[in-house]
Amino acid sequence: MNDKNLITIKNLLVKRGNKVVLRVNELFIKRGEILSVVGPNGAGKSTLLLTLARLLKPNAGQILFNGNPAQKESDTAYRRKIALVMQDPLLFDLSVYKNVALGLEFRGASKSEIQEKVPLWLERLGVANLTERRAKKLSGGEAQRISLARALILEPELLLLDESFSALDPPTRANLLDDLKPLLKNNATTTLFVTHDLHEARKLATRMAIIMKNSLRQVGNANEIFEAPIDEDMAHFLGKI
Amino acid sequence: MTFPPEIFQITLLSLQISALATGISLLIGLPLGTLLALGKFWGRSFFLSIVNTGMGLPPVVVGLFVAMMLWRSGPFGDMNLIYTPTAIIIAQTVISAPVVIGLTSAALQSLDPRLRLQLYGLGASRWQMIWALWREARLPLLAALMAGFGSVISEVGASMMVGGNIRYQTRVLTTAIVLETGKGNFEIALALGVLLLLITFLVNWALTWIQQRGEE
Amino acid sequence: MKKTALLPLLILALLTACAQSASTPLILATTTSTQDSGLLDLLVPIFEEQSEYTVQTIAVGTGAALKMAEEGNADVLLVHAPSAEKVLMDAGFGRDRFLIMHNDFIFIGPSDDPAAIRSLPSAGEALVNISSAQAGFVSRGDDSGTHKKELSIWANAGLTPTWDGYIESGQGMGTTLIIASEKQAYIMTDRATYLANQDNLELEILLEGDEILLNIYHVITVNPDSWDNINYEGALAFANFMISNETQALIKDFGVDKYGQPLFFPDAHKTDAELGVE
Structure with a gap:
């Protein structure tokens, strides 16, 4: 068992009906890295993420979390080690403060812990001024920062980002990525970042994984992949940059 | 009839009966409505259709059905419930529960289905997820409660049939209005009608105030 | 040509039919118990056939029936509360009062x-x-x-x-x-x-x-002087119909075939005193 790997996926198969929607023979996610998963729409990237969030049940295969088979834990116990940020912020009709406190409350955190951490993480994401604002009255960029704070405050062992920036306009997106990258690096947050945007993927990634036509095709650091695509399909996809 | 203590007693009884029936409907309706909205099981749309039909149950039909159950000749006759406030509560619950179930279900179905995934993705247990969805849908859920209460406080057919309109025991505002109208005491009947409207208004006002409190 | 001629003719025919069925309405206020006995279901159609009136029977409580007379909302009453009826008559809201029948x-x-x-x-x-x-x-x-x-x-x-x-x-x-x-x-x-x-x-x-x-039934015609639109003629016609020999005979036999005994006893042209009431 390799100690560096937080997640080890082996022979994973996910079907919808009779159709294979994702096949991954082998994939590691190293502790502390940001793995960007890229591929065209509908290739199976989100399926990988939802499977890792235990929101989808795989038909076959093994997922090791910290070297232990993940299935041994209950869904809830497993999910409390991760945090999910989706394409839309999906904030609740509450104050910003209460939204950010949500995950801590689910974990039974004390009130003093919540009072200490919420302002800290709002500050880190540059939105401390919005604390008492109602979540419904935020701009798209603000809302996504709150959504990120809501996930990061949990200091998850694995952060799952599912197209988390693709609904934002380019300047807002660039700003947010610039702010987020050091935050993830400094806290050594293991992150799986799913996106269809190669540029965005490369900007954040430690390593990259390419999923095409419902299977994992190539994993490596960005330069390796861009310089040595394994076949023509890959070259074609990467050439689109 | 013309002196305030009896009107007070009738009003209080109406409120108690309808509030209790609405409360029981909420206890039944919230879980069942949630199950119908979030659950994935065979026959779900069939049950939803039954509930939606139930939302329009004619009170007199409910009254007849409950009366037949509770009459001494009926299956539950031994419980001696016919012509008691309990009988009215049972009938009113049958009337308002489908309203609460149906509107609860509609309220939860109108939420973004991805909220469930997001809640699980933040580590919510099943119950924490449901609780958070209830909180998110609190406005339409309170509206469901108001509709449930409204459907029974103003209902007369079932209360008359299973309660018997017995003075000091099961006479409520609506049955008293029917009685006073029959007696030709139109002024009293009208006054009781205004009282009924006033109460319905006050209860809805209170609930609306709670509902809108967070909207400032 | 044919089509255009036919349409007005049809409308005219319909209007005539309506006018015939819409004879003068007569509002009869009575009590629910009278209505429930089914007696009126027998008598009212006969009266409607013999006269030009369409009877609208409103079954309410005695109190409401008397109130309808006071407020001019009924033309004629069939009720059974002698002392309250006397109050109504004394107050001038009723014109004529006829003893019809009793049951007990x-x-x-x-x-x-x-x-x-x-x-x-x-x-x-x-x-x-x-x-x-x-x-x-x-x-x-x-x-x-x-x-x-x-x-x-x-x-x-x-x-x-x-x-x-x-x-x-x-x-x-x-x-x-x-x-x-x-x-x-x-x-x-x-x-x-x-x-x-x-x-x-x-x-x-x-x-x-x-x-x-004893439960004594009277017909009371509403005083046409109190209100403008009282159908007094119809009311009187109904009262006369109720005390006619034919109607009284129908009352006598009503219910015998079903219950083995009569439900009502005809009393037209008797006085209250003969029935033992004041």
């Missing part, structure tokens, strides 16, 4: 008769027994003719019913009978409603025949 009230109750009223000579004594046994008793409590009758008998006996077992249903006779049966309580009812509901009741006749228990 009876006391019924559970067969074990806990207050021992079976075959007592008078209604007053029965009430004394019921009251001292504090037995269950269901009153209409709706200001109806029957309710007023019951109250007058209590008053006659010098009693005020106030114990817990004495309850007021505030509903019609049929429903109140069911309540009494469910509660196995005593009740005073008109014979017609009892006979009609007998099969659904676990109650039997315990006392009958006392003069005080």
Whole structure:
């Protein structure tokens, strides 16, 4: 068992009906890295993420979390080690403060812990001024920062980002990525970042994984992949940059 | 009839009966409505259709059905419930529960289905997820409660049939209005009608105030 | 050509048909117990055929029926609350009053008769027994003719019913009978409603025949001087129809085939005094 790997996926198969929607023979996610998963729409990237969030049940295969088979834990116990940020912020009709406190409350955190951490993480994401604002009255960029704070405050062992920036306009997106990258690096947050945007993927990634036509095709650091695509399909996809 | 203590007693009884029936409907309706909205099981749309039909149950039909159950000749006759406030509560619950179930279900179905995934993705247990969805849908859920209460406080057919309109025991505002109208005491009947409207208004006002409190 | 000629003709035919059926309406206010007996279902169509009037029968409580006369909302009444009727006449709201018929009230109750009223000579004594046994008793409590009758008998006996077992249903006779049966309580009812509901009741006749228990029906025409749009002619025609020999004969036989005994006894041209009432 390799100690560096937080997640080890082996022979994973996910079907919808009779159709294979994702096949991954082998994939590691190293502790502390940001793995960007890229591929065209509908290739199976989100399926990988939802499977890792235990929101989808795989038909076959093994997922090791910290070297232990993940299935041994209950869904809830497993999910409390991760945090999910989706394409839309999906904030609740509450104050910003209460939204950010949500995950801590689910974990039974004390009130003093919540009072200490919420302002800290709002500050880190540059939105401390919005604390008492109602979540419904935020701009798209603000809302996504709150959504990120809501996930990061949990200091998850694995952060799952599912197209988390693709609904934002380019300047807002660039700003947010610039702010987020050091935050993830400094806290050594293991992150799986799913996106269809190669540029965005490369900007954040430690390593990259390419999923095409419902299977994992190539994993490596960005330069390796861009310089040595394994076949023509890959070259074609990467050439689109 | 013309002196305030009896009107007070009738009003209080109406409120108690309808509030209790609405409360029981909420206890039944919230879980069942949630199950119908979030659950994935065979026959779900069939049950939803039954509930939606139930939302329009004619009170007199409910009254007849409950009366037949509770009459001494009926299956539950031994419980001696016919012509008691309990009988009215049972009938009113049958009337308002489908309203609460149906509107609860509609309220939860109108939420973004991805909220469930997001809640699980933040580590919510099943119950924490449901609780958070209830909180998110609190406005339409309170509206469901108001509709449930409204459907029974103003209902007369079932209360008359299973309660018997017995003075000091099961006479409520609506049955008293029917009685006073029959007696030709139109002024009293009208006054009781205004009282009924006033109460319905006050209860809805209170609930609306709670509902809108967070909207400032 | 043909089409255009046909349409106006059709409309004309329809209008004529409507006009024929829309004869002058006559509003008859009566009590629910009268309506429930089914007698009016027999008599009203005959009257409508013989006259030019369309009768709109409104069955309400006696109180409401009398109120409808006072406020000009009815043309003619068929009611059975003599003392309240006299108040109406004295106040000038009624023009003519005709004695039509009577039936009678009876006391019924559970067969074990806990207050021992079976075959007592008078209604007053029965009430004394019921009251001292504090037995269950269901009153209409709706200001109806029957309710007023019951109250007058209590008053006659010098009693005020106030114990817990004495309850007021505030509903019609049929429903109140069911309540009494469910509660196995005593009740005073008109014979017609009892006979009609007998099969659904676990109650039997315990006392009958006392003069005080007569239920006397009058027709009252509403005074046309009080209100502009009273159909007085129709009202009078209805009253005359009710006291005619043919109608009286129909009343005499009504219900005999179904219950084996008549529900009403025709009394036209008699006086109140002959029936033993003041």
